[in-house]
Amino acid sequence: MKAVHSLGEMIRNGIGVDDSLGRSAHSNKTDGTSYHSLGAERTIARRPSTPRGVDDVVLQHRAENPSMEDDFDIAVANVDALPAHIYRDDSSSSVNLLEKFSNIPLRIRGRAEAWEVPRDQIKLASKIGEGTGGVVYLCRWRGLDCAAKLLSTASKVSVEYHDMINEISTISHLRHPNLVLFLGACTVSEPLLILSEYMAGGSLEDRFDLKKKQLGRPWKPSRIQAINWCMDLSRAVCFLHNCTTPIIHRDLKPANLLLSENDHLKVSDFGLCKTLAKVKEDGTPYTMTGCTGTKRYMAPEVVLSQPDYDEKVDIYSMAMIFWYIFKGERPFNLIEPQLISLLTSSRGLRPDSRAIGWPELEELVECMWAENPKLRPSAVEIVSKLKVMQSAANASSEDAKVTCKCKFNCVVQ
Incomplete structure (x- = not known):
């Protein structure tokens, strides 16, 4: 199996295969191998003892954002603590692995996993929906029609803010034909924004x-x-x-x-x-x-x-x-x-x-x-x-x- 050289590559891209009951091959536990369930249809590969790619990300981001060093120290500590091998289903370490990922600051994950989207790449168009916590716009991103969900409040202590953080943290690793596809998010600048596929049929x-x-x-x-x-x-x-x-x-x-x-x-x-x-x-x-x-x-x-x-x-x-x-x-x-x-x-x-x-x-x-x-x-x-x-x-x-x-x-x- 190919070695992993960055945190973003630790979860390898790949489309899982649903069985006859609609379960992903990454979650039906038939082969004794534990998969990263929050990664849905992506498998976890073995990694070398030193996550070289993470160092590159850290050095680059520290140079650009010197005030964020503490966050990167936390992130690197978590990455170094990850298990070096794939775990069997009878091991609790696979669950611990998920906890390690969840402890990494979201903006660090967004950059390392390549889903953080620069806000200037998103061109908002018409409003297509509105809820208690945010507004949804039709937008253009990289030549595609997408849906952009913007948080309506900038308060970091609001319920809506924490709900959106929770949503980004979860759906960034979920892939299934019957889940609205997560394309990216803006977490570095305010307001928070989630970019997803545009569902033309409405709700x-x-x-x-x-x-x-x-x-x-x-x-x-x-x-x-x-x-x-x-x-x-x-x-x-x-x-x-x-x-x-x-x-x-x-x-x-x-x-x-x-x-x-x-x-x-x-x-x-x-x-x-x-x-x-x-x-x-x-x-x-x-x-x-x-x-x-x-x-x-x-x-x-x-x-x-x-x-x-x-x-x-x-x-x-x-x-x-x-x-x-x-x-x-x-x-x-x-x-x-x-x-x-x-x-x-x-x-x-x-x-x-x-x-x-x-x-x-x-x-x-x-x-x-x-x-x-x-x-x-x-x-x-x-x-x-x-x-x-x-x-x-x-x-x-x-x-x-x-x-x-x-x-x-x-x-x-």
Whole structure:
């Protein structure tokens, strides 16, 4: 294996291969080798005893920024402490490796891993979205249409600031076909900025709202389109939950699910995500911004501020999203937002699963939003069941097609 000569090269670029359940080859643990899960589809190579490339980065940056020496001393100390070899899955050192990376100052990582983008390279255009913590612009970068998310506040003690720092730290190492692609970030100058691929289809929530406005009634996508969106979401969550250090998104909702030009669904907004190990370590509940929209999809254990929640909170949110996709309406649409969390957590209220109109999926969704998290299926199980339903939907669609007898072989639905 090729030796590594810089921190940026310690995580080698490479596209991982998903197995039949949507898990990345870097996280399914079948070959006994531990991979850098936050690197997603990048493998860790052996490194020489002296990280020569890091020295070059340090010397250059110290010359340009003499006031940052302390940060670089910390960074180099962390790099020198990294294990010299790949670890087996039965070793806790692979988790320690992730902790070493997370302790390196973000602006140091951005330069070493080559994702820090000079602000003057980004040309902002029209505003395409706005939330509690920031504004999203369509922009041009290196000849490409991209999305730039700018922090709306410069305060480094704000919740929004720390959410964006958390998002950059996490998504800079995540690669999956159903995650919005991280292209870079501006962390050296203010305000913070995240550069990602432009999703021309907008959010899933925007799509349903637009269709409802056009039709004058709730819109329901075709069964094939709906099950494909459910599968896209499930594959993304399956990947996150099966990283070597599992990642919990914690804020899955239609507004955070974006659509490509070809209507492929991808998960975005990782400001509230956490590794499962960190959740267990903290032992504290988390707070949300913009709770009105989020509480419709929030698991009961989160509403009740239980400290020992796990990745099953995402499974509950997925169930609500599945219902939303097939019903065409927000869950609990006629209930006051402030009452939703009380009714779902204390009274066990759930939407009517029969509105889905697909018995097999209704049964799955009822398991996914179970009161007891232990009774909810894993993301792997969900992907497996959805594949069967997806195949059935595709077969049914083919059976419904009729080929006419003319010379053009027209296909009529």
